[in-house]
Amino acid sequence: MYGARPSITGIGLVTPIGADRQSFWDALVQGRSGAREIRSFDASDLPTRIGCEVGEHEVPPPLRWALLGGRCTELAALAAVQAVEEAGIDVRRHADAAVVVGTTMGEVTQFEQNRAAHPDRAPSVDDVRSLTRRPLDVIGRSVARIWDLHGAVLSVPAACAAGAYAIGVAASLVARGDAPWALAVGCEAFSRMAFVGFSRMRAMSPDRCRPFSLGRPGLLLGEGAGAVVVEPQEAARARGAEVWGHVDGFGLSCDAYHVTGPHPRGAGATRAMRDALTRAGVGPEDVDYVNAHGTGTALNDKTESLAVRAVFGERGATVPVSSIKALTGHMMGAAGAVEAIASLLAMRHSTIPPTWNWEARDPECDIDCVPNRPREARLHRVLSNSYAFGGNNASLLLTAPEA
Amino acid sequence: MPGPWVITAAGLISAAGDHPDALFSRLLEARSVATDSSDSVPFAAAPILGFDPSSYLRRKGVKHLSRTSQLACAAAGKLQDDLRDRNDTEVGVVLGTGWSSLDTIVRFEHEAHTVGPRFVDPSLFAETVANVPAGQMSIFFGWSAHNVTVAAGPTSGLEALLCAAEFLDEGRASLIVAGGGDELNFHMLRTLQADGLASRSAASLPLAPDSSGPIGGEGACLFALEAERSAASRGARVLGTLRGGTSRPVEAAGEPGVKQRADLIRRLLDDVGIGADEVGLLVLSANAERAGDLREAAVLVDVFGKAMPPALAPKAVLGETWGAAGSLAVAAALQSIQRRVVPPAPPPTAAGGRELGLNLPTEAQPLQVDCALILDGAGSSRFAAVVLTR
Numbered sequence: 196m197y198g199a200r201p202s203i204t205g206i207g208l209v210t211p212i213g214a215d216r217q218s219f220w221d222a223l224v225q226g227r228s229g230a231r232e233i234r235s236f237d238a239s240d241l242p243t244r245i246g247c248e249v250g251e252h253e254v255p256p257p258l259r260w261a262l263l264g265g266r267c268t269e270l271a272a273l274a275a276v277q278a279v280e281e282a283g284i285d286v287r288r289h290a291d292a293a294v295v296v297g298t299t300m301g302e303v304t305q306f307e308q309n310r311a312a313h314p315d316r317a318p319s320v321d322d323v324r325s326l327t328r329r330p331l332d333v334i335g336r337s338v339a340r341i342w343d344l345h346g347a348v349l350s351v352p353a354a355c356a357a358g359a360y361a362i363g364v365a366a367s368l369v370a371r372g373d374a375p376w377a378l379a380v381g382c383e384a385f386s387r388m389a390f391v392g393f394s395r396m397r398a399m400s401p402d403r404c405r406p407f408s409l410g411r412p413g414l415l416l417g418e419g420a421g422a423v424v425v426e427p428q429e430a431a432r433a434r435g436a437e438v439w440g441h442v443d444g445f446g447l448s449c450d451a452y453h454v455t456g457p458h459p460r461g462a463g464a465t466r467a468m469r470d471a472l473t474r475a476g477v478g479p480e481d482v483d484y485v486n487a488h489g490t491g492t493a494l495n496d497k498t499e500s501l502a503v504r505a506v507f508g509e510r511g512a513t514v515p516v517s518s519i520k521a522l523t524g525h526m527m528g529a530a531g532a533v534e535a536i537a538s539l540l541a542m543r544h545s546t547i548p549p550t551w552n553w554e555a556r557d558p559e560c561d562i563d564c565v566p567n568r569p570r571e572a573r574l575h576r577v578l579s580n581s582y583a584f585g586g587n588n589a590s591l592l593l594t595a596p597e598a
Numbered sequence: 599m600p601g602p603w604v605i606t607a608a609g610l611i612s613a614a615g616d617h618p619d620a621l622f623s624r625l626l627e628a629r630s631v632a633t634d635s636s637d638s639v640p641f642a643a644a645p646i647l648g649f650d651p652s653s654y655l656r657r658k659g660v661k662h663l664s665r666t667s668q669l670a671c672a673a674a675g676k677l678q679d680d681l682r683d684r685n686d687t688e689v690g691v692v693l694g695t696g697w698s699s700l701d702t703i704v705r706f707e708h709e710a711h712t713v714g715p716r717f718v719d720p721s722l723f724a725e726t727v728a729n730v731p732a733g734q735m736s737i738f739f740g741w742s743a744h745n746v747t748v749a750a751g752p753t754s755g756l757e758a759l760l761c762a763a764e765f766l767d768e769g770r771a772s773l774i775v776a777g778g779g780d781e782l783n784f785h786m787l788r789t790l791q792a793d794g795l796a797s798r799s800a801a802s803l804p805l806a807p808d809s810s811g812p813i814g815g816e817g818a819c820l821f822a823l824e825a826e827r828s829a830a831s832r833g834a835r836v837l838g839t840l841r842g843g844t845s846r847p848v849e850a851a852g853e854p855g856v857k858q859r860a861d862l863i864r865r866l867l868d869d870v871g872i873g874a875d876e877v878g879l880l881v882l883s884a885n886a887e888r889a890g891d892l893r894e895a896a897v898l899v900d901v902f903g904k905a906m907p908p909a910l911a912p913k914a915v916l917g918e919t920w921g922a923a924g925s926l927a928v929a930a931a932l933q934s935i936q937r938r939v940v941p942p943a944p945p946p947t948a949a950g951g952r953e954l955g956l957n958l959p960t961e962a963q964p965l966q967v968d969c970a971l972i973l974d975g976a977g978s979s980r981f982a983a984v985v986l987t988r
Contacts, residue, residue, distance in 0.1 A: 388726060454733055586737065
């Protein structure tokens with residue numbers, strides 16, 4: 196990064212394991228999983244009937260008025276409100292903020308619900324209308340409407356890396372001085388299409404998600420939203436705001452290899468991590484913990500392990516690396532944002548959330564994946580990784596407030 | 599976005615042809631490509647007739663890609679010769695799209711019901727995801743510095759250029775392939791027509807008093823964007839310079855957004871150090887959505903008054919191509935600047951524009967000043983503009 200240092204002064208989340216940061220953190224360190232039988236759609240004809248859903252959520256009427264989208268927008272808005280309220284920014288005085296939203300499927304829930312009423316009929320105008328009236332940028336515009344924000348509104352649909360892209364782009368806007376502050380949101384609502392698609396790709400676990408574990412069967416899908424407020428460190432300091440951490444590096448790369456599969460040697464993942472480190476002006480020896488993408492699929496975890504080994508060299512086998520997806524499931528567009536928040540919480544609590552459900556060492560994942568037990572550690576810098584379809588790779592280098 | 603950033607190559611697939619020269623020739627004819635129906639779309643629309651991705655992309659599996667992926671990759675392929683001396687690992691991709699692969703979403707969901715979730719084609723699922731067209735571009739051509747998709751409705755194409763400029767400024771790539779693309783498809787067009795958001799008549803023209811809405815179009819248009827210094831060091835031909843831009847949502851409740859948009863233009867011109875009297879060409883976003891057309895005219899009258907520069911309305915020829923529109927407008931502007939010619943508008947568009955205070959020539963006229971202001975999003979709740987110079 197250059198220019199102003201982007202600091203995170205507000206965090207908000209809605210996840211399958213908690214809709215506030217304390218319950219979310221408690222679940223991470225106690226190993227409470229959000230996995231359960233799917234309720235939001237009929238999964239009786241699917242090979243996997245387990246997912247990590249967000250429980251009932253209420254959208255208060257004044258908020259509902261601002262929202263132009265459906266369930267995904269609601270989740271995004273609930274997380275965004277938490278983040279902005281916690282940041283304590285005087286929004287009316289600083290309404291020229293930017294909003295950056297990342298998602299994978301966007302607003303497809305209503306379309307699926309319409310279609311479920313007559314699945315054998317060809318899609319009708321009414322069905323498709325639920326997509327044309329809610330294009331990809333509707334979530335960002337909705338979030339901006341909550342506070343009448345009139346800065347840039349960007350949608351970065353980078354699939355399962357979208358949440359990290361959103362935070363990284365928001366941090367860049369703040370660093371360059373293009374926005375006085377920015378709200379970054381990663382969000383995803385449960386979608387039957389995603390279930391069907393990942394099932395057909397044989398990427399889904401029938402029961403539990405076991406990242407980095409020998410014989411891991413695949414991922415579980417989840418939903419949720421994570422939001423952060425990013426502002427210049429000096430501005431945060433001037434108004435006495437509490438700082439959760441700094442976004443010191445936003446690394447990007449593309450595998451340019453396969454649309455759904457990772458590069459076999461993790462070349463793109465390696466490059467994204469190195470890019471984040473370079474931009475932060477630190478070396479791998481300065482990183483205390485890696486919050487992994489760690490989906491629990493055979494290929495992802497293997498190649499991410501290779502990438503960690505490549506980046507960290509001799510420390511590759513000992514630097515702590517964990518995935519929270521065993522509990523949250525893969526929240527797709529929300530994952531990168533929620534996992535960045537988990538990283539900030541880890542620094543705050545000086546505790547590494549473990550990789551739950553780990554059973555046995557996989558020689559192809561030759562890393563320290565912090566299995567099944569939280570680990571106390573002073574954490575000054577954390578790398579948070581996110582990877583996606585299209586070979587999109589992003590790594591965030593997050594630094595503790597005092598560092 | 600410090601720079602200057604220059605455009606050193608352009609590749610496009612449009613209903614007016616697959617080369618910037620072909621696009622400009624059609625603009626000079628001032629003749630719409632819209633048809634009342636075609637083999638691919640049984641409605642009034644401006645599809646790319648006979649588009650065969652395999653003639654542009656010599657690789658297996660091309661026909662399984664979504665049409666948006668096909669269009670984007672085909673347009674990207676047009677840049678290949680110009681990028682041959684570049685290190686692929688230093689080339690990034692930023693693609694803007696408004697709808698991405700909406701048709702594939704509809705098809706995949708339907709197929710999941712009709713053939714069952716255990717038999718639906720998994721490759722179809724990948725193509726439902728919005729960032730996959732950009733990802734396919736990187737896979738086809740090996741561009742691996744980064745891969746970003748931006749979605750900003752009809753202003754996505756311009757948004758992508760602005761995002762690319764910021765990424766260059768951050769040193770994320772030495773050259774970025776940036777632009778926009780969107781497909782036309784049956785489901786979307788039928789729904790937009792049912793909602794009155796797309797015209798049922800191929801004769802509907804921007805700014806014409808009797809216009810009946812935009813005509814759905816499609817396309818993809820991409821540019822090689824790099825630092826002026828980088829282009830000079832490799833002896834690349836510079837097509838134009840991206841001086842600056844702005845992109846904002848403009849949906850303040852209860853007001854048409856004229857003042858807001860006019861202020862954004864003034865601030866943009868101020869930021870790039872160009873006076874209103876130095877703008878030699880306006881490229882309009884007018885698309886025959888009457889309220890939007892009127893609003894755009896009012897904004898430009900507010901900014902330029904009686905000293906209205908000549909304007910070009912590419913959507914009078916191409917229809918509304920959504921994510922591709924902004925970048926196709928940039929391609930038209932580059933041609934206009936290079937050839938020093940402002941193409942004429944169809945007579946109803948020119949006459950309608952004149953009544954609203956705009957200056958759309960009825961015959962090709964010389965371009966006096968090598969600076970273009972390109973607008974998009976007039977009929978939407980977003981607004982974007984960029985400034986290009988020779």
